[in-house]
Amino acid sequence: MSVSFTDVSTEGLESSPVADALAGLRANEARYFKNKYDHDFTVVPAAEAPQTLAWVEEILRTERELVIDSPALEMSISEVDGIFWVYVFYESGLGxxxxxxxxxxxxxxxxxxxxDGMEVPQELSAFKFARQKSKLAGTIRGSYFVIKGEHPLPEEA
Incomplete structure (x- = not known):
């Protein structure tokens, strides 16, 4: 499904307790990709990309001993300007x-x-989150870490 940032929809995210905010976060990412790369942001149900989800989970586990407790709802998999991008949207509201x-x-x-509206998941409590405002997503809190190890890309890539 192509994600619109002009007509924000909760389709695919309905089971999230913060579905509206998660839909805004997803639309915010779609706007970023359109404005920066002229790339249409598309998502599929997470169950349709098991190898790529396993790749992300392996990176989290080996790099930071993290396991995300919330079910993955949707994923976006793309390659733009030589960068392989994977987005996972979780039921908890985590992107x-x-x-x-x-x-x-x-x-x-x-x-x-x-x-907006979700608590910091226990598994991410060690991270410091910076805030940014978004017209589509309200207040977004974000953090990151640099991947240091080698992680062969999934076959779906």
Missing amino acids: LNALWTREEAGKRAVGFKLS
Whole structure:
């Protein structure tokens, strides 16, 4: 499904207790990709990309001993300007992105964004979150870490 940032929809996110805010966060990401890369942001149900979800989970586990407790609802998988991007939107309202530049010396990181109205998940309590305002998503709290290890890209990439 292509994500619109002009007509924000909760489709696919209805089970989230902060569905409206999570939809705004998803639309905010869609706007970023359209404005920066002229790329249409699309999502699929997380169940349709098990290898890519497992890749993200492996990075979290090996890099920071993290396991996200909330179910993954949707994912966006794309490659733009030599960067492999994965977004995972969780039922709790968490939005996670993993970016992996294919070039050896490129950027590799995982970012976390908390939807307006959600508490910081216990598993992310060690992170400090900066705040930013968004017309689409209200107040977004974000944090990240740099990926240091090697993590072969999933076959779905």
